[in-house]
Amino acid sequence: MPHQLSKLNDLVRAILPANAFYQRKLGSLPEFTRLAEFSATVPFTTKEELAADHEAHPPYGSTHTFPLETYHRFHQTSGTRGKPLIWLDDPANWTWILDNWEWVWRGAGVMPGDTAFFPFSFGPFLGFWAGFEAATRMGVRAVPGGGLSSEDRLHLLRRSRSSILCCTPTYALRLAEVGEKIGLKVGSLGIAKIIVCGEPGGSIPEIRRRIESAWSARVYDHHGMTEIGPVSVSSESDPDLLLLRHESYFCEVIDPATGSPVAHGETGELVLTTLGRHGSPLLRYRTGDLVRPVPHCDHFALQGGVLSRTDDMVVIRGINIHPSSIDAIVRAFPEIGEYQVEIDQRTALAELRLTVEASEDTATALAQKLRSTLSLRIPVTATDPGTLPTFEVKAKRWNILR
Numbered sequence: 001m002p003h004q005l006s007k008l009n010d011l012v013r014a015i016l017p018a019n020a021f022y023q024r025k026l027g028s029l030p031e032f033t034r035l036a037e038f039s040a041t042v043p044f045t046t047k048e049e050l051a052a053d054h055e056a057h058p059p060y061g062s063t064h065t066f067p068l069e070t071y072h073r074f075h076q077t078s079g080t081r082g083k084p085l086i087w088l089d090d091p092a093n094w095t096w097i098l099d100n101w102e103w104v105w106r107g108a109g110v111m112p113g114d115t116a117f118f119p120f121s122f123g124p125f126l127g128f129w130a131g132f133e134a135a136t137r138m139g140v141r142a143v144p145g146g147g148l149s150s151e152d153r154l155h156l157l158r159r160s161r162s163s164i165l166c167c168t169p170t171y172a173l174r175l176a177e178v179g180e181k182i183g184l185k186v187g188s189l190g191i192a193k194i195i196v197c198g199e200p201g202g203s204i205p206e207i208r209r210r211i212e213s214a215w216s217a218r219v220y221d222h223h224g225m226t227e228i229g230p231v232s233v234s235s236e237s238d239p240d241l242l243l244l245r246h247e248s249y250f251c252e253v254i255d256p257a258t259g260s261p262v263a264h265g266e267t268g269e270l271v272l273t274t275l276g277r278h279g280s281p282l283l284r285y286r287t288g289d290l291v292r293p294v295p296h297c298d299h300f301a302l303q304g305g306v307l308s309r310t311d312d313m314v315v316i317r318g319i320n321i322h323p324s325s326i327d328a329i330v331r332a333f334p335e336i337g338e339y340q341v342e343i344d345q346r347t348a349l350a351e352l353r354l355t356v357e358a359s360e361d362t363a364t365a366l367a368q369k370l371r372s373t374l375s376l377r378i379p380v381t382a383t384d385p386g387t388l389p390t391f392e393v394k395a396k397r398w399n400i401l402r
Contacts, residue, residue, distance in 0.1 A: 004250050007275040008038055014278045020062040021053055022283065039252060044259065044271065045285045050085055050227065060086050065279050075126040077226045078394055087126070087227050090279040097126070097277070100230040100248050101134030107233035107243065108195050108220040112139030116164035117191075119145040119153045119171065120392050126226040127197060131166055140164070150178040158189050165194045169201025169211060170395040176214035177337060187216035195233075197222040198394050200324045202234065203242060203305025207331045221305050223289075227282060228272055232302070242291075242306070243299040248275055251300040252284070253293045256310050267292050269310055270302075290322075314343055316352045319376050323398060326354075329369055335362050338388040344401045354380045357388055 012029050015022055025043070032038045054061040064071060073089035089097065110116065116135050120128055122144075135142045143160045145153045154175060157165070165172065172194055179186040194217050196202040201211075202221025211219050221242060224230040231249060235241035244251050250273040253262050262268035270289040274282050288310045291302040308322035315321070323341075330339050337357030344351040354370075356363055363382035370378045389396075 004246060004275065005032060005035055005038075008032060008035070008250060008273065011273075011275060011278060011281060011283075015065045015281050019065040019281065020057075022063075022281070024062075025049075026283075035250070038250070039261075039284070042284050045282055047085075047227075047286070047288070051083065054083075054085055060088055063280055063282075064088055065281065066090055071279065074124070075129070075226050076124045078125055084124075085227060088280055089277075093277050093279040096248070097130050097229050098134040098137055099276075100224075100245060101130045102138050103245050103248075104131075104195070104222050104230050104233045105135060105138060105140070107236070108193055108222075109218075109236065110135070110138075110140060110164055110193065110195075113141075114164050115141040115143060115160060115162045116166060117143045117145055117153075117157045117160060117162035119148075119150075119157070119165070119167050119175065121146040123393070125393075127224055127230070128166070130230060131195075131197075150175055151182055154179055154182070154184055154186070154189075157191075158184075161190060163190055163192045165191050165215070165217070167194075167196065168198040168391070168393055168395065169196045169207050170199060170391050171393075172196060172211045172215065172219075173207075173331075174390055174392075176211075186214055189215075191215050191217045193217060194219045195222055196220070197224070200306060200308075200327065201331075203240065204324060204328045204331070205240070206328045208239065210331055210334060223306055225287065227280075228274060228285065228287070229277060231272070232305075234305075235301070240304055241294070241296070242302040242304075243296070244302070246300050249273065249300075250275060251293075253291060254286075256290075262293070264293055264295055265303075267307060270306075314350065314352070316343075316350055316376060316378075319374060321352065321374065321376070325374065326370075329373055330354075330356065330366065332369070333358070333362060333366055335359070336366070337385050338390055339397060340388055341398045342401065343398065346401055352376075352378050354378060355383055355388065356380060357385045358382050 070090045071088035076084040076086045132142050176186045201207040208219045220234040222233050232242045232244045252271040253268040256269040270287045270291045289306045290308045294303045308324050312323050339356040342353045360382045363380040367380040
């Protein structure tokens with residue numbers, strides 16, 4: 001796309017004179033005449049490189065383009081897969097991030113005058129700070145729900161007459177469970193749209209249906225990364241399709257093993273270049289997200305959203321298992337509360353076990369469903385409701401024993 005090529009050249013011209021990380025990595029670059037030339041010339045950037053850069057240049061790394069005193073926003077990654085990375089943004093970066101979040105809100109049909117409820121405590125990660133501020137900037141009444149119990153959040157949600165909910169898929173289901181316990185049907189609260197993010201779920205049909213059924217609301221999926229920014233939103237016409245904003249990102253999908261591009265309809269790793277985040281840019285960043293690109297007239301589109309992660313897959317007796325596959329099967333049983341997965345790698349053959357908050361009969365039925373779907377026998381243990389951890393932000397259900 002011509003506008004992407006122009007923005008790529010603008011990005012390279014802006015960062016190479018002053019960005020120490022990319023000066024070392026790239027040296028000098030020519031003016032690109034084609035997008036394919038950019039992909040063929042510029043090497044990938046990896047999270048391992050960023051982690052090493054932060055260790056070598058503490059505390060912020062050397063990916064910032066401008067003097068440190070110009071950066072007023074401090075965030076860090078979740079640290080789910082290693083030590084958190086600190087990411088700084090200058091005012092121009094932050095405006096670009098808010099522009100992208102506003103695109104997400106409008107893509108989900110959120111309009112000025114709506115009231116949005118944010119049931120989480122604000123941490124150092126980027127997503128909810130940016131989502132909250134972008135909502136207020138576009139004229140949405142944003143209701144903070146930090147520092148409250150789940151029950152108190154439900155009462156505040158009702159009092160504020162919110163019509164929009166923004167949280168993780170796990171927490172949307174958790175709030176519905178809490179509402180059931182206190183005799184409050186969340187489907188009667190007037191929530192019309194739920195924007196879910198932070199983990200898979202919004203693009204997994206079984207989970208999306210459970211949330212929509214409980215809340216009597218439409219679910220929109222969204223994903224982004226602290227080091228990249230807000231990236232995607234569900235298609236209004238097809239909830240199984242995730243749309244990426246091509247004005248802000250140059251998107252590629254590659255074979256994780258070879259680095260070569262994959263064709264439409266094939267699964268590969270999403271690679272992103274931030275076209276407007278000049279203050280802390282990333283060029284051809286390997287996100288680790290496994291996706292399936294499909295043709296679309298207006299956007300870069302992914303069928304089924306983020307399918308899994310390149311570093312999430314485990315091999316159990318020769319069968320590839322992704323967390324999203326297990327989650328989809330478990331969530332097909334509405335009577336199951338929380339669950340935990342244990343992977344025992346202390347022997348030659350790894351074993352996978354589940355513990356679920358459910359009855360013995362449900363645990364047996366789940367084990368049968370797992371076996372018929374995955375062609376793998378997975379032991380399932382039942383436990384009482386309320387005994388397993390619950391999660392407000394990213395759920396951490398997988399535990400590895402080594």
